[in-house]
Amino acid sequence: MGEKFRSGNGKKIARERIDILFHYARLWAGEDRKRSRSCILLARRIAMKQRIRIPKRYRRQFCSNCTIFLVPGSNSRVRIQHGKVIVTCLDCGHTMRYPVVKQHAR
Template sequence: MRRKKDIAKAKNIVLERIDILMNLADQEFKKGNKDRVKKYIQLSKKLAMKMRIPFPKKWKRRICKNCGSLLIYGTNSAIRINSKNCCVNILCFECNNIYKIPYIKEKKLKRKLKNNMVKK
């Protein structure tokens, strides 16, 4: 019983440290230290892997899967909405990789709400 509480505390500490490291990476990007930014990202990923927890979604989408750089929208990446494929495209300018995030769930919810309104 005691072990489960210790593991939960450790996971919370790791999540806080990941958040701190990613905020530091964001600050260093603004200063122009790209090497340090990649180091902070690597450290935060290693922490998540070591504790076997998923990387937080708010930070996961701001890291390029190909080159591992921090994506700051407007400076080294661009976001486009592709209505044809129902996805959000994030383009990294450093490696020209396109990261696609589908938004099918949102479309299904909207369609479901619309159908419920028509039936009433």
């Protein structure tokens, strides 16, 4: 069988929906964690279905283990050691490490 024809707007619409869902996840992070988590799960499902990456600015805002929105000081700990940013989820204990990138002076 041949591939199904898909319009080119699917990925664009998916990116817009992911932006909206992460906006709502940020709003509900303090009040309703369950609703915030469901927004993140839905955004991940949309990204997988359309085969697109979640932007880096969003990927670093939720725990990849328990998919909860991370609020520094509330449910996550942020430390800098040996040229890396270490983010620890206080709900599940998962740690994520990101390199510290020096920005050029302009």
